[in-house]
Amino acid sequence: MALHHDLLEQASHLATREPKKPKQASLRRAVSTSYYALFHLLVSEGAKRISPSKPDGLNSAIRRAFNHGEMRNVCQSFALGHAAAARPNRKPGSIANPPAATRRLITLPLDPKLLNVVQSFITLQEARHEADYDLDKQWNRLDVIEQVETARDAFSDWAAVRRDETATVFVVALLLQKNWSR
Secondary structure: OOHHHHHHHHHHHHHOOOOOOOOHHHHHHHHHHHHHHHHHHHHHHHHHHHOOOOOOOHHHHHHHHOOHHHHHHHHHHHHHHHHHHHOOOOOOOOOOOOOHHHHOOOOOOOOHHHHHHHHHHHHHHHHHHHHHHOOOOOOOHHHHHHHHHHHHHHHHHHHHHOOOHHHHHHHHHHHHHHHHOO
């Protein structure tokens, strides 16, 4: 099984590990692992689209080139572009996000399932930061299960749209968008 599927399964296990009084460590790791499950799913999909099967090791090198912050920026630009395109009174050509080089390649507004993947990445990354760095926050099982379900829903939605042209541009943009307008 692929790493991203194993991570999603692990997140679910951690969220329900202690039946009576869950440990904060288990809950925090479940939130963090939910994010990493989606991160690795998108990285895997992006690398597949970019990398040939030979030479050995090229796909792994491409996977390591994906950057969490850049991926968040791309997700935010896609979400903003969707929001602008969905406004009923927008002026033609008024969409500022994503950048023009990306906009030429995609259809806005986004398919609702792709939009959920985009928004889930942002949501889960924010939750991961909170789980990993905000030690004052106390997590409860229901909130953690909600984060795991956010990742699970994103997996399901990705499976439904992964062959769509805009979805292909999206996962490639996660790595390359910052360089497209050079």
